[in-house]
Amino acid sequence: MPGYTMQKQQLQTRLRRIQVAAIQAALDKVSLGLLDGHIRGCVRDEIKAGGGEARVDELLEVMDRVLRR
Secondary structure, X not given: OOOOHHHHHHHHHHHHHHHHHHHHHHHHHHHHHHHHHHHHHXXXXXXXXXXXXXXXXXXXXHHHHHHHO
16 A cells, blocks of 8 residues: 555645635636726726716725625
């Protein structure tokens, strides 16, 4: 019996966690990129045009959804 057989399940569990963490980090970067584009485009333009309150509310709702997961 190889030396790692007793720990095989623990090692597999750890590998799955690592993969999930890597995927989550990548998704977080995508979310941040989308949010950046939205803020620099839609939100900034709307604030300059004087209708920023609705865009700020929308931005806060989006941020709440992203952070709540």
